[in-house]
Amino acid sequence: MNKPTRVPHLFRRPEQLAPADVPMETAYQLEQFLYAEAELLDAWQFNDWLALMAPDVHYWAPVRENRLAREAEQEMYPPGTAAHFDENFKMLGQRVARLYTHMSWSESPASRTRHLISNVRAHVTDNPDEFRVQSSFHVYRTSSERHQDSVIGRRYDLLRRADNDYGFQIADRTVVFDMSMLLVKNLSSFY
Amino acid sequence: MDISEFIDPEKGLIRGEIFHNKEIYDQELEQVFARSWCFLAHDSMIPDSGDFIQNYIGEDPVLVVRQKDGSVKAFLNQCRHRGMRICRAERGNTSNFMCSFHGWNYGLDGEVIHIPHEKEIYDNLDPEVFRATQVRLANYKGFIFGTWDETVADFEEYMGDFAWYFDAYIDRFEGGMEVVGVHKWVLPANWKFNAEQPASDMYHGEVSHASAFQVMMPISEEDGAPPPWVMQQLGVLSEPAGFQFSAPNGHGTGWFKGGMPLMDETIMNWHQSTREEVSERLGEERFDLAGHANIFPNFMMLSNYTFRVTHPRGPDEMEIWAWSMAPKNASAEVKDAIRLDILRTFSPAGMFEQDDAVNWEEEQRIMRGHMARQKPLIYQQMIGQARYDADGLPGKTVDHVYAEEAARGMYQHYADLMSGKPWPELEKIKKAREQKERDEIAARASPAPKTAAGGGQ
Incomplete structure (x- = not known):
């Protein structure tokens, strides 16, 4: 594991740095979708949130490390190695179901979250119904009497047009947390 | 600080003070962490020459490094000069470690190999003084443990x-x-x-x-x-x-x-x-x-x-x-x-x-x-x-x-x-404690007759 396959650094891929190229109306629809998703999470409507996932979704969050400057390209663990999330639809479904057992003590009593979504940029793909969408998030959480923390990062999504209330499904999501060592007690939400 | 009043293992009673008190905490760093064998790395984390990872013994950062001859060495990740962290990465591969404060350069084994302007400003470099503080190591089936303590038993005996x-x-x-x-x-x-x-x-x-x-x-x-x-x-x-x-x-x-x-x-x-x-x-x-x-x-x-x-x-x-x-x-x-x-x-x-x-x-x-x-x-x-x-x-x-x-x-x-007692004394105390417990268990299993000298139990 010390020598992971080198993958282009997630933040520096040319296709992600390229100027956004979706039409204004599409950009608006994509942004509204991400805001709606955030609202469902903050409202504890996790089953509705799960319904926004495509059946073939891959929800993945790699671990990051402090590396020497010359090894900076290796600061994120590649797919198939260290990750905080590495989920398919069924696995996400288990996590959602857990929150409704009333015995998931990290969320029972429930924490209060606010998913703030910003810096949304979107690109077209070869498939006219699919868009690559990047967005930043700040998840602010309070729990118990006086616990509070923030988890901040960026998401790289593949959104697919879908026949549902919100118009899209999440076909693929990579979550990159802006922390190497996580300075929070757990990751009990979705990001 | 005497903490014995907080811990009564025989009665199974422990007071929460040991989880809370800052003075007890500082004492733990000295008496517990610096005197125990602590896990530092697994062989598979540093397979090749020059591979390193940083880990900790208590609050002390330690670099664990695969040497050119395949052995492993570990040393305190602190420059001997001003106490700066020598290596600021968690993991990687290198041929040497240069402190980014004044440029002191350490080899994979923690020996100082270069000090800028050394000839003009130092009389002599005593390696005993200048080398990074070494960790005593043990490798048990690929699991590498380290301790600062020269008196604690070898790792297998410690286990x-x-x-x-x-x-x-x-x-x-x-x-x-x-x-x-x-x-x-x-x-x-x-x-x-x-x-x-x-x-x-x-x-x-x-x-x-x-x-x-x-x-x-x-x-x-x-x-x-x-x-x-x-x-x-x-x-x-x-x-x-x-x-x-x-x-x-x-x-x-x-x-x-x-x-x-x-x-x-x-x-x-x-x-x-x-x-x-x-x-x-x-x-x-x-x-x-x-x-x-x-x-x-x-x-x-x-x-x-x-x-x-x-x-x-x-x-x-x-x-x-x-x-x-x-x-x-x-x-x-x-x-x-x-x-x-x-x-x-x-x-x-x-x-x-x-x-x-x-x-x-x-x-x-x-x-x-x-x-x-x-x-x-x-x-x-x-x-x-x-x-x-x-x-x-x-x-x-x-x-x-x-x-x-x-x-x-x-x-x-x-x-x-x-308690701060030295390891050799602790080993004696532990042996005596175990013998007493074994004797008590044996006595319970076959109680001595009441007429025996000393009135039995």
Whole structure:
């Protein structure tokens, strides 16, 4: 594991740095979708949130490390190695179901979250119904009497047009947390 | 500071002061961490010459480095000049380490190899003074431990009977283990709250982790019921039986008869398929013997191949550094199933781990109170039930998987170290204590006649 396959650094891929190229109306629809998703999470409507996932979704969050400057390209663990999330639809479904057992003590009593979504940029793909969408998030959480923390990062999504209330499904999501060592007690939400 | 008033292992009573007090914490760094063997690395983390990782002994950062000759050395990651951190990466490969303050340059072994303007400004460089502070190392089957202490026994002797149990986690397979994942995070709680759990607490699982068991239990798509193999696995929980082991140096382990319940079919099938190989290597009695364990002070493991340290960061904070491991010679499919299982259970997003965090956070928070630290907490499960070398199990065990024998042992050893007595004296005390306990157990088994000299008991 010390020598992971080198993958282009997630933040520096040319296709992600390229100027956004979706039409204004599409950009608006994509942004509204991400805001709606955030609202469902903050409202504890996790089953509705799960319904926004495509059946073939891959929800993945790699671990990051402090590396020497010359090894900076290796600061994120590649797919198939260290990750905080590495989920398919069924696995996400288990996590959602857990929150409704009333015995998931990290969320029972429930924490209060606010998913703030910003810096949304979107690109077209070869498939006219699919868009690559990047967005930043700040998840602010309070729990118990006086616990509070923030988890901040960026998401790289593949959104697919879908026949549902919100118009899209999440076909693929990579979550990159802006922390190497996580300075929070757990990751009990979705990001 | 005399902490003996807070810990009464014989009665199984421990006061919360030891989780809260800053003076006790500072004393732990000196008396516990600097005098114990601490886990630093696994061979598979640093396979090639120049590979390094940084780890900690207590609050002291240590660089663990693969040398050109294949050996491993470790040294305090602190420049001898002004105390700057020599290497600021967690991991990597290098030919040397240059301190980025004044440019002192250290070799892979921690010797100073270059100091800018050395000839003009220093009379002589005594290597004894200038080399980075070296760590005494031991490599046990690929697991590298380090200590600052020259007087603590060699690592295998330090483990004592626990080595036999440790092998049931790490020496099951030809080729040993390798790392397949890592997680690091911070929790607002004392390091001992985590450590005592793998040492001694299987008991919390059925309540703390009830939600995870519920949702991770596979169900058949036909009737929505768990298939027979799942019911068989969960049966272990409904009538819990097993053992707990406690070592004189504070190590502990416990396991279910019939093994830890497995919920992943790939892992379960693979696990069962290894019965013959493992039994041949370790003896059939050790096939199911892995559950939870801690090597004192803070190297923890579970039978699912998660391994961790809890680095102390003040009385009310710890860093958890957790590595997922897998048998090196297992198939890629099995290794990936193990990796996924651990990240979905015992990582900061893991469905078991999330709930542990809340327990420790609340325990810690409440210890701020005055009254919360007055009445001792109760560590009395299976007290007075210890036996030695019973049921084919070396050392001291109790005949139940839900027990606190290992917690009492852990805090007894903790109190021994915190007394500040030197290791040779502690070893004598421990030997005498064990002999007394063995004699008492023998006397209970065959009471002396009342007419005997001294009136029996």
